[in-house]
Amino acid sequence: MLGVVIPLEDGKNKQASVKPLVDLTRADMERVNQLILSKAGSDVQMIPEVANHLISSGGKRLRPMLTLASASMFGFTGDAHIKLATSVEFMHTATLLHDDVVDESDLRRGKSTARMIWGNQASVLVGDFLLGQAFRMMVDVGSLDALDVLSTAASVIAEGEVLQLSVAKNMETTEDDYLSVIRAKTAALFAAAAEVGPIVAKTDKASRNALKSYGMNLGLAFQLVDDVLDYGGKAADLGKNTGDDFREGKITLPIILSYRRGTQDERTFWRDAIEGGNSTDQNLEKALGLITRYGGLTDTIARAQHYGTIARDALAPLPHSPWKEALLEVIDFCIDRVS
């Protein structure tokens, strides 16, 4: 059994937490939240309505915290990191608005999606507006390096979403295909969020690369764990909202592993369920049984721990600081969510 409780340096087993990062960035996050409200504003009433619905829906705001921490750990104290952190959160929010349209989702974090309340039209267009506002804030910061990193991320994210579309419902998807998708659609923004901190702090190239690598591998671990959580976590519990990926025919690593490790009959079952769209509750139960039998969840968590280790090593050369410790603990926190 894979451990999800991580032994910390003090030798005691303790649940890893995002709290140190939250505490360190609290004052700056208040400024980010103010800027979010201000830049999601518009005389066109529907825009703040739609934007605030999603913005206030209780996300952890992990990405903007990464930007704040990765600038502050190098002693940066201006306001560029506030604007870039807000840009990062807007890029993420725009992606969610568009994703819900693309996936035809009814619920996100237990609340109705914006498209269910205001329609697909508003979700597409308010997403475009937030993306535009994100770019305006980046331009306002005036760092061409940061603009380069974030505009490249915007292209890569969209490319990853299209790739996901084209591998959807295809049981021949390999683990490498899947990794390409999550690297682009999730990890690229984590990497960019962490890289722009050292950029505005005008630190050396090595530190910039360290934070980029940290963000990229943290993002991979985060998405892998998310995909395990969709099946109810390690225990493969059938709870509320469990199995959404299965029902949508979304190919994630737990399925890829179980399909490849299964018998011919089981592969026929997977093709019928995923490619044929035969995703009844009964089939979901059978799928969970197969995923458990072939270690689909525990091995996906093992992959997440692999990337978590890379993220940890990426930060190793940086000097000890509360910021560094907080960022390291976030790695464990992201993986611990699955326990």
Add this chain to the structure above:
Amino acid sequence: MLGVVIPLEDGKNKQASVKPLVDLTRADMERVNQLILSKAGSDVQMIPEVANHLISSGGKRLRPMLTLASASMFGFTGDAHIKLATSVEFMHTATLLHDDVVDESDLRRGKSTARMIWGNQASVLVGDFLLGQAFRMMVDVGSLDALDVLSTAASVIAEGEVLQLSVAKNMETTEDDYLSVIRAKTAALFAAAAEVGPIVAKTDKASRNALKSYGMNLGLAFQLVDDVLDYGGKAADLGKNTGDDFREGKITLPIILSYRRGTQDERTFWRDAIEGGNSTDQNLEKALGLITRYGGLTDTIARAQHYGTIARDALAPLPHSPWKEALLEVIDFCIDRVS
């Protein structure tokens, strides 16, 4: 009757044409077309498929030609204007892809829309990709002023589209509301396309403002004429694809004028047709009759000529050149389309 054949300086009546602008920008437009193909490329096969479907669908590429001309007229010869012209065209293409999803359109320029062939999902995401690529090219140019103008336009365009959504099917929409919509959703990109030319050519602020004003007013005239063309042009002919706006309940100036100038009974008809969605062919014929009776089309063309005049005066202080003449002729060309 409003003239649509414009007396040129040589004293002869001649149909205004976009040809002088096409001829002057031909070499640069070939470079733009190369860059379009290259930057719409991706290892994810669906991306160039969707992008090229729209890119090759025979648009006039008026916007990138504006950027090229507005840089070249000040003697600029680098490649920044090529990249910015391509960015402008990508922003426009992304908007069209998203518009077709928002409007649930089946046809554009007589061809199936991307969303009918590849689905709404691909249209949303490939639009996002092209927008990301547009920003990457702008960043590559490295002009923060140009980035400011184009990123602001991106926000304003999306804001205008949301505004259009919120006034949709509302017969109380005023001419001012309508102008706010077309200023944001159409004219802002024309203005930005024309303004970034003088920016990269590092010319004076007065020339930059002249081109911006030219683009803004040209864009307004262009959209007004487009809205007349949707009703078959001046003659209000019921042809193929005529009345799409009416059927979608889209409020444009011809309807706004006819509604306001009509009787109580006629206003009841309009509310039933537009707000109630009773847009039968019979009602479209009746609508065209009312629009003709109240001068809805000829007066919309008169408004277009008003903005065309402002665009012409905006360029007046600039020295005479073939570029300036070509840009002036484009104003008449945009309005002449309606004849």
